[in-house]
Amino acid sequence: MDESVIDQDVYAELQETAGAEFVAELVDTFLEEAPGMLAELRSARAENHSERFRRGAHSLKSNSNTFGALKLAALARDLEIKGLDADPARDMAVLAELDAECARAAAALKVLRDG
Amino acid sequence: MAEFGARLLIADDNKVNRLLLSRSVELQGHSAALAENGRVALEMLRREPFDLLLLDIEMPEMDGFAVLEHLKADPQLRDLPVIVTSSVEGLDNIVRCIGLGAEDYLPKPVNAVLLKARIGASLEKKRLRDQQKDLVRRFATSEVAQDLQQSGFSLGGKRVHASVMFSDIRGFTALVENQPPEETIELLNTYYTLMFEAISSHGGVVNQMIGDGLMALFGAPLSLDDCAGSAVAAAQEMIELIEQFNLERAAARKPPISIGIGIATGDVVAGYTGTQQRATYTCIGDTVNLAARLEAHTKNVQRPILIDAATRHGLEAGVQLIALGDVQFKGKAGAAPVYAVAQHSG
Secondary structure, eight states: OOTTTSOHHHHHHHHHHHOHHHHHHHHHHHHHHHHHHHHHHHHHHHTTOHHHHHHHHHHHHHHHHHHTOHHHHHHHHHHHHHOSOSSHHHHHHHHHHHHHHHHHHHHHHHHHHHO | OTTSSOEEEEEOSOHHHHHHHHHHHHHTTOEEEEESSHHHHHHHHHHSOOSEEEEOSOOSSSOHHHHHHHHHHOTTTTTSOEEEEEOOSOHHHHHHHHHTTOSEEEESSOOHHHHHHHHHHHHHHHHHHHHHHHHHHHHSOHHHHHHHHHHOOOBEEEEEEEEEEEEEETTHHHHHHTSOHHHHHHHHHHHHHHHHHHHHTTTOEEEEEETTEEEEEESSSSOOTTHHHHHHHHHHHHHHHHHHHHHHHHHTTOOOOOEEEEEEEEEEEEEEEEOSSSEEEEEESHHHHHHHHHHHHHHHHTOSEEEOHHHHHTSOTTSOEEEEEEEOOTTOSSOEEEEEEOOOOO
């Protein structure tokens, strides 16, 4: 597992304060919710809906930070602050990057959950 | 400790955030209900009581700013402590939350130790505020407490049409000298209980108690359609209650007490007087002075209830009055006509 995907200290602290068993459930919830959040971002982009786009990025950022998925959080934060790009192609490129990073984070979280 | 076992509402559109926050507060010994956006949160707040709201800003349907604005405008909810938990970008947004009345702001991901400290502090502040409200209720009348809550506290008055009543116990000084102080306190407590009952059941408000005397207002702070009629009806009931009380006293071989009541009606200036630190709700004006003089005059004419011409003017035909002619009161330019209220027959 690539240790740079999830910040181990953040994850360990989350386990310590909320309990390992609860965090395992929380990871499951995130794994269920994440595809919907990514889809929401894409649909907001397609419909040119800046408010939904910003809120979707915000939500993904918030959850990534919770689990210590810092790179994913940084990508989402960039989208939140920048908002819809005048050039949709540029957003699509970032969204592809976001998908890939989210997949890496999901894989790493599964390992941590089952570890 | 009051800060344990509180009931919190968590408003957040993100499921992971909702679950994590509710886990955190439950680990602190509180219980949590969940709302997935601001509109649902407001509905729940209006339906059931909560001690504290943990509020996200970015939410669909109704965001956190709008929730704060609604809470601020709602007299029932404006004192509810709110802690904003958000990863919203920009200091101006945080400033806006505080400006809208949020107690505190915690960035997400929320640190559990900080959250615990902020919840504890907010609940403690709420407890103090509730205690204060309770005190206001105990030391002011509920009408004044309500007036204070609705319009806030400010010194200064407004002109209102009202009837002012003064009442005290005749020969109270002699009574006090002839009995132990404990008995006097007990007598006063019974006396005040009876008088409050008669006055408030007719829409009046006792705003001052001095020794054995009291001052009551009919028509302020809440206006009354028939302030003169209400004041006179209250006075008649006060006399009746004292007569009943005297029967009990006679059975206990205690001397009877008697009271004198003066009522005047007119424009008064009612409001809070005093200082910012210590103030009382009262009213001032000629009407107040006249009511006090009439009450003192009951001794001279041996009549329990005396009223002025304006009060008489406001009465319906059913009340029997005895005209006592004009009386020149101390401090008054001209003589004023005085009427005694005849007691109910039987």
